[in-house]
Amino acid sequence: MxxxxxxxxxxxxxxxxxxxxxxxxxxxxxxxxxxxxxxxxxxxxxxxxxxxxxxxxxxxxxxxxxxxxxxTITASLPLIMLAGLLVGFGSRMGSGCTSGHGVIGLARLSPRSIVAVLTFLASGILAVALLHGAVS
Known part of the structure; x- marks a missing residue:
């Protein structure tokens, strides 16, 4: 505990x-x-x-x-840089990031934030599945 x-x-x-x-x-x-x-x-x-x-x-x-x-960071520097660029692009495209949508937006029951967080989660699940070969 x-x-x-x-x-x-x-x-x-x-x-x-x-x-x-x-x-x-x-x-x-x-x-x-x-x-x-x-x-x-x-x-x-x-x-x-x-x-x-x-x-x-x-x-x-x-x-x-x-x-x-x-x-502990196990990813390569180019992968980390690409991920950072994608997060920045996604933040602008989604009108906010996980902190704004996930912490405050969900607490306010904002429909836009609910959709954004579901999209973040689905994208993360897909990325992990693709990187670890679960999806072909």
Whole structure:
């Protein structure tokens, strides 16, 4: 059970920060939108604070547990770069990313977000099946 507490705490913090941003600023915590607005120079203070908070997550983990979080990446660099480009393209095409649609959109029962999350899940399942040879 204790192995899941860190994940539970992380999920609770994501929910809390997303809710606070929505209640206090009227903004949805979609990372692609926040980074896009930051790059455009729109509402830079709030957007920069949110991005810095995301980047400081591993540092907070280090402070709490006295070691860095374990990360294992087995994919090649070209595959990671392609995946990043596809995620960016999909975020723009879907008018948001998994964080905005999945965390806030589903909580608000947004029909657009429900369709988006189902599409994310189906695409992920298909990608895993194709990469591991389950679909031919």
């Amino acid at each position: 204790t192995a899941y507490l860190v994940s539970l705490l992380g999920g609770a913090l994501i929910g809390l920060s997303s809710t606070m941003l929505l209640i206090l600023n009227g903004r949805i915590a979609g990372i692609s939108g926040i980074v896009g607005r930051l790059a455009q120079g729109i509402n830079t203070g709030t957007n920069a604070a949110f991005v810095v908070g995301l980047l400081l997550g591993p540092v907070a983990y280090l402070a709490a547990f006295h070691h860095w979080p374990a990360v």
